[in-house]
C-alpha cells in the first residue's frame with residue numbers, strides 16, 4: 001500500500017487497533033472539545049466587534065481620541081487572538097490528527113523551525129547550535145505535525161533561558177528510526193514535575209504565557225506518527241528532549 005502523499009486519519013486506525021492510550025471518548029477529550037467549541041463563538045464575536053469599533057472610531061473621533069481608542073482595541077484584539085490560539089490547540093488536541101504523509105528532508109525542516117524562532121532567540125541572546133548527522137536524513141512523515149512538535153519543543157527551550165544561553169539540536173540516523181535531540185541550558189525542570197510535563201494543562205508559566213498544552217500535543221502527534229518523546233532534565237543545568245521517529249510510517253498502517 002503506497003501511503004505517501006495521501007490523507008489518512010490515523011486516529012481511526014488507532015481506535016480500531018484498541019490503542020490503550022487513545023480514546024476519543026475519554027471524558028477529557030470530550031470536555032476539551034466542548035470547551036473549545038463553546039469558546040469559539042464568543043471569541044469570533046469579540047474579534048468582529050473590535051474590528052467594527054476601529055471603523056466607528058475612525059469615523060467619529062479626532063486623531064488623538066482615535067489613537068487612544070485604537071490602542072485599547074488592539075489590546076482586546078491581541079488578547080482575543082491569544083484565546084483563539086488556545087482554542088485552536090484544544091481543538092487539535094481533542095480531535096485526533098488528520099495527517100498527510102510526505103517525504104521530508106529532516107534537516108531542512110529543522111532549519112526552517114530554527115529560522116522561525118530566530119527573532120525570539122536574538123532578543124534573548126540565545127545561540128542555536130546544530131549538530132546534524134553527516135548525511136541528509138529523509139523520512140516519510142507528516143511535515144505539519146512534525147513541525148508543530150519541533151516548534152513547541154524549541155519554544156519551551158527558548159522560554160527556559162532567561163538571557164544568554166544555548167540550544168543544541170542534534171540528529172542521528174539509526175537503522176529504522178531517527179533521533180532528534182533538543183538540549184538547552186535553561187532553568188531545568190524540578191524532579192517532581194518531570195512526570196507531569198506531558199499532562200494537558202500542566203504549566204509552570206504565568207497566566208497568559210503558558211497553556212500547558214504544548215507537550216501534550218507533541219505527545220499526541222508523536223503517538224499518531226508512531227514516534228516517541230522523552231525528557232531528561234536537571235534543575236539549574238538544563239533540559240534535553242529526545243524525539244524518535246520511524247524512517248517510514250508505513251509500518252503502522254498495515
Ligand SMILES: Nc1ncnc2c1ncn2[C@@H]1O[C@H](COP(=O)(O)OP(=O)(O)O)[C@@H](O)[C@H]1O
Pocket residue numbers: 152156157160184186187188189197198202203204205209210211212213214215216239
Ligand atoms: N526546555 C524546558 N525547560 C524547562 N522547563 C520545561 C521545558 N520544556 C517544558 N518545560 C516545563 O513543562 C511545562 C509544560 O510545557 P508545555 O506543555 O509546552 O506547556 P507551556 O509551555 O504552555 O507551559 C512548562 O510549563 C515547563 O514547566
Ligand SMILES: [Mg+2]
Pocket residue numbers: 152155156214215
Ligand atoms: Mg510550551
